[in-house]
Amino acid sequence: MSxxxxxxxxxxxxxxxxxxxxxxxxxRSFSTDCNSSNPKYYVLEMFMYxxxxxxxxxxxxxxxxxxxxxxxxxxxxxxxxxVGWDAFGLPAENAALKQKAHPKNWTYRNIGIMKSQILxxxxxxxxxxxFATCDEKYYAFQQKIFLAFHKKGLVYRKKSEVNWDPVxxxxxxxxxxxxxxxxxxxxxxxxxxxxxxxxKITDFADELxxxxxxxxxxxxxxxxxxxxxxxxxEGCSIAFKSSAGENITVFSTRPETIxxxxxxxxxxxxxxxxxxxxxxxxxxxxxxxxxxGSVAGEFLDKQEKLGLDTGITVSHPLLEKKxxxxxxxxxxxxxxxxxxxxxxxxxxxxxxxxxxxxxxxxRVIRAKDESSGELPYLEDGTLxxxxxxxxxxxxxxxxxxxxxxxxxxxxxxxxxxxxxDWGVSxxxxxxxxxxxxxxxxxxxxxLAEKNLPVLLPPDVDFSSPGNPLDNHPTWxxxxxxxxxxxxxxETDTLDTFVDSSWYFLRFCLNDSNAENLLARKxxxxxxxxxxxxxxxxxxxxxxLYARFFTKxxxxxxxxxxxxxxxxxxxxxxxxxxxxxxxxxxxLFPEEVRKNKGGDFEVIATGEKAIVGRFEKMSKSKKNVVDxxxxxxxxxxxxxxxxxxxxxxxxxxxxxxxxxxxxxxRFINRVWRLFSFLESRGVCAxxxxxxxxxESLPAGIRELYVGFHRTIxxxxxxxxxxxxxxxxxxxxxxxxxxxxxLDEVESHRGIFSLITRDLIKMLAPIAPHICEEAWxxxxxxxxxxxxxxxxxxxxxxxxxxxxxxIQVNGKLRGTIEIDPEEEESEVxxxxxxxxxxxxxxxxxxxxxxxxxxxxxxxxxxxxxET
RNA sequence: GCCCGUGUGGCGGAAUGGUAGACGCGACAGACUUAAAAUCUGUUACUCGUAAGGGUGUGUGGGUUCGAGUCCCUCCACGGGCACCA
Numbered sequence: 001m002s003x004x005x006x007x008x009x010x011x012x013x014x015x016x017x018x019x020x021x022x023x024x025x026x027x028r029s030f031s032t033d034c035n036s037s038n039p040k041y042y043v044l045e046m047f048m049y050x051x052x053x054x055x056x057x058x059x060x061x062x063x064x065x066x067x068x069x070x071x072x073x074x075x076x077x078x079x080x081x082x083v084g085w086d087a088f089g090l091p092a093e094n095a096a097l098k099q100k101a102h103p104k105n106w107t108y109r110n111i112g113i114m115k116s117q118i119l120x121x122x123x124x125x126x127x128x129x130x131f132a133t134c135d136e137k138y139y140a141f142q143q144k145i146f147l148a149f150h151k152k153g154l155v156y157r158k159k160s161e162v163n164w165d166p167v168x169x170x171x172x173x174x175x176x177x178x179x180x181x182x183x184x185x186x187x188x189x190x191x192x193x194x195x196x197x198x199x200k201i202t203d204f205a206d207e208l209x210x211x212x213x214x215x216x217x218x219x220x221x222x223x224x225x226x227x228x229x230x231x232x233x234e235g236c237s238i239a240f241k242s243s244a245g246e247n248i249t250v251f252s253t254r255p256e257t258i259x260x261x262x263x264x265x266x267x268x269x270x271x272x273x274x275x276x277x278x279x280x281x282x283x284x285x286x287x288x289x290x291x292x293g294s295v296a297g298e299f300l301d302k303q304e305k306l307g308l309d310t311g312i313t314v315s316h317p318l319l320e321k322k323x324x325x326x327x328x329x330x331x332x333x334x335x336x337x338x339x340x341x342x343x344x345x346x347x348x349x350x351x352x353x354x355x356x357x358x359x360x361x362x363r364v365i366r367a368k369d370e371s372s373g374e375l376p377y378l379e380d381g382t383l384x385x386x387x388x389x390x391x392x393x394x395x396x397x398x399x400x401x402x403x404x405x406x407x408x409x410x411x412x413x414x415x416x417x418x419x420x421d422w423g424v425s426x427x428x429x430x431x432x433x434x435x436x437x438x439x440x441x442x443x444x445x446x447l448a449e450k451n452l453p454v455l456l457p458p459d460v461d462f463s464s465p466g467n468p469l470d471n472h473p474t475w476x477x478x479x480x481x482x483x484x485x486x487x488x489x490e491t492d493t494l495d496t497f498v499d500s501s502w503y504f505l506r507f508c509l510n511d512s513n514a515e516n517l518l519a520r521k522x523x524x525x526x527x528x529x530x531x532x533x534x535x536x537x538x539x540x541x542x543x544l545y546a547r548f549f550t551k552x553x554x555x556x557x558x559x560x561x562x563x564x565x566x567x568x569x570x571x572x573x574x575x576x577x578x579x580x581x582x583x584x585x586x587l588f589p590e591e592v593r594k595n596k597g598g599d600f601e602v603i604a605t606g607e608k609a610i611v612g613r614f615e616k617m618s619k620s621k622k623n624v625v626d627x628x629x630x631x632x633x634x635x636x637x638x639x640x641x642x643x644x645x646x647x648x649x650x651x652x653x654x655x656x657x658x659x660x661x662x663x664x665r666f667i668n669r670v671w672r673l674f675s676f677l678e679s680r681g682v683c684a685x686x687x688x689x690x691x692x693x694e695s696l697p698a699g700i701r702e703l704y705v706g707f708h709r710t711i712x713x714x715x716x717x718x719x720x721x722x723x724x725x726x727x728x729x730x731x732x733x734x735x736x737x738x739x740x741l742d743e744v745e746s747h748r749g750i751f752s753l754i755t756r757d758l759i760k761m762l763a764p765i766a767p768h769i770c771e772e773a774w775x776x777x778x779x780x781x782x783x784x785x786x787x788x789x790x791x792x793x794x795x796x797x798x799x800x801x802x803x804x805i806q807v808n809g810k811l812r813g814t815i816e817i818d819p820e821e822e823e824s825e826v827x828x829x830x831x832x833x834x835x836x837x838x839x840x841x842x843x844x845x846x847x848x849x850x851x852x853x854x855x856x857x858x859x860x861x862x863x864e865t
Numbered sequence: 866g867c868c869c870g871u872g873u874g875g876c877g878g879a880a881u882g883g884u885a886g887a888c889g890c891g892a893c894a895g896a897c898u899u900a901a902a903a904u905c906u907g908u909u910a911c912u913c914g915u916a917a918g919g920g921u922g923u924g925u926g927g928g929u930u931c932g933a934g935u936c937c938c939u940c941c942a943c944g945g946g947c948a949c950c951a
């Protein structure tokens with residue numbers, strides 16, 4: 001007597017999962033080189049910061065990537081799927097302070113821990129390409145890139161106001177300032193003037209913008225965010241003759257409104273304002289007040305428009321008219337020219353200001369329908385009160401007025417960007433040293449390539465404040481590479497975003513040629529990244545820098561491509577329920593229970609607990625789940641399935657213990673199925689090539705043909721990155737096999753075919769159980785090395801369908817027919833349905849709609865209406 | 866304020882303009898069991914009805930269409946990004 005399916009022992013995943021993980025690693029199953037004749041495919045997930053523990057969010061990110069990598073491999077691609085560590089950065093130094101561990105030891109220890117966690121999830125990585133950005137070899141090369149950029153004129157130094165983080169004691173890039181606060185410390189940012197190294201990302205502003213249009217494989221959302229960040233404005237700069245002597249140059253994107261200009265506004269930081277403050281007490285006070293406000297920074301959004309009449313006037317360039325000049329707090333010095341002409345009638349901000357200070361408003365654009373007399377008027381229309389522009393449309397007028405101003409030599413077409421150059425200096429130890437020295441004779445000198453690398457000194461002291469490199473007794477003292485006199489090393493290190501701006505290139509190289517990025521063969525072979533996967537939080541920072549680096553490296557001759565990532569996928573965050581006490585203090589889920597009334601209470605005290613929203617898992621909100629615990633209790637396969645189930649991968653994922661439990665059950669269900677089939681003599685490794693459909697009984701034929709539909713569904717879903725649907729369709733397939741289990745012994749051949757392809761389709765998601773089943777069914781090679789299943793197009797055509805019959809668009813019944821059935825025959829059958837008869841009897845039949853194989857709709861004029 | 870996205874059962878979510886709710890979670894029931902768990906098999910949008918069979922349903926209000934979750938317009942709610950960018 002053979003075993004009933006319910007008697008099969010549960011799946012003991014632990015030994016099986018470690019068996020295959022060891023096998024893959026030992027046999028270098030996923031190692032790649034560029035000698036394959038298959039087309040290449042480069043799958044990359046954003047690499048990890050070695051904080052100490054892998055987060056469930058990482059698991060989701062890497063699972064999505066791994067499914068894709070395994071799928072593409074099965075589809076016959078030569079897949080590069082590397083892994084590495086974004087290992088420089090602040091937390092290592094914080095740990096050094098707190099735990100008295102050297103940043104290097106702390107970092108590499110964390111990498112060790114996290115690597116074992118990652119290995120326990122069974123990802124198909126090429127571990128031979130693994131590296132950390134703090135590896136000497138890696139950052140040594142980064143220094144060469146820095147020199148190359150310098151040679152190309154992309155590096156410069158500038159004394160400038162920078163964002164100073166008073167808590168982390170370091171400079172922040174514009175992009176690292178969130179709502180006026182440091183992105184990590186959340187402390188209000190102060191302004192400070194420091195000598196800084198800058199990378200000229202603005203040289204590429206136009207290209208970074210226009211190339212976005214070609215990135216078809218990127219989410220629109222990310223492209224929009226980058227577009228806004230680059231912030232291109234095309235317009236015209238215009239010089240106004242001023243009573244103070246010098247001209248005031250303004251920038252406007254709407255020069256056609258110049259006849260409506262009633263005043264000029266300049267920034268409190270404008271040269272003229274600064275000059276005025278020297279002699280004018282009122283102006284000085286106004287500017288000082290402004291500075292205070294801007295440092296506090298909190299009311300920026302609601303800040304009232306304030307201005308001060310300077311008493312200075314300018315001449316309107318096209319009218320016999322003087323305009324007053326105001327210092328205004330809403331004019332930014334670091335955008336455009338720091339001065340604007342104001343046309344209150346057609347600009348909201350100017351209008352508000354004019355109202356407040358009683359300045360004239362002159363309308364120069366008439367609405368098309370003339371109905372809108374409301375001001376400010378911001379829409380398109382026809383120019384009025386504007387001399388030679390009268391009667392023109394806004395677009396025409398813009399062109400004409402710029403031409404005229406250019407001709408008169410008082411204006412010129414100009415473009416401004418919001419994008420600023422990238423300040424890369426950090427006053428930190430744990431980063432890539434900037435290869436430069438300060439010489440008393442020669443000034444700042446960059447090292448020659450032969451003097452590289454500049455390695456971090458291992459012996460550093462974190463006990464005193466500031467940069468340990470600066471405090472180091474010997475490290476910074478060197479000879480000037482140019483004149484040989486004693487000089488001092490640059491003690492700033494590079495922003496860690498520099499490290500992550502080219503790591504995807506390093507992955508293209510083996511360890512053997514890693515030091516020679518100029519040997520471009522491998523890079524040319526693998527780049528671009530065909531599928532990049534990561535969090536949307538990097539939409540601007542990392543993704544823009546990486547694009548910039550690729551373009552700059554191309555200009556320096558390192559790479560051939562100008563865009564690094566062909567397809568980008570941004571996955572959602574993993575969220576979990578949150579609980580708080582009434583005083584707002586967060587609670588662990590274990591501290592809370594549901595009471596009889598259905599409300600939540602704190603177990604220890606019985607006080608009321610408030611159920612919060614699902615929030616991104618974070619330690620502070622006490623709602624994190626530890627991947628190690630899940631893997632231990634449910635196995636890697638169950639966790640992998642769970643993190644991609646149910647929710648589209650680009651959406652936030654709501655964690656649920658029940659859902660995870662369900663995936664554990666599913667893995668068991670699959671295991672029992674495989675075991676049962678094996679015990680009934682199903683031999684997947686010996687499938688017959690041909691199936692005679694006609695000879696099969698209807699039920700089995702339906703099962704087999706239906707399974708081809710499943711293969712198509714799964715394949716399409718995975719290609720479209722709809723991982724939740726992939727799981728749903730596979731479950732569908734498993735369910736239909738379960739329902740046909742009585743037939744196994746009489747149709748072993750069909751069940752063998754189905755089993756073989758089911759394993760193949762599940763393998764990218766749950767590779768361990770599939771590798772094991774594959775082996776037990778008698779296959780020699782790995783399922784990971786087998787081609788993806790194919791389906792018969794012919795089988796997708798169904799012999800009978802349920803055709804919906806509608807009356808006035810409402811479903812009144814269905815008829816089972818051949819999809820090719822002719823119109824008249826279908827109508828005849830449809831009209832025999834009782835529901836249809838009843839509905840039609842209410843009025844006169846006016847029209848009949850027939851869409852072959854899709855629908856029938858009878859249109860009836862309702863007698864009652 | 867501007868830009869983008871999202872609104873579908875108790876929940877996560879399916880649905881080339883053509884039978885709304887695939888798949889899963891939860892719940893309920895049956896089988897197996899002394900029993901429970903596990904497992905297998907069903908049922909499960911709401912509503913009227915014993916039933917047969919009706920009616921109502923995809924945030925709101927309108928429109929296009931034989932037919933709208935899907936396309937167009939209006940408004941509302943939630944989420945995200947940018948935020949005095951001239």
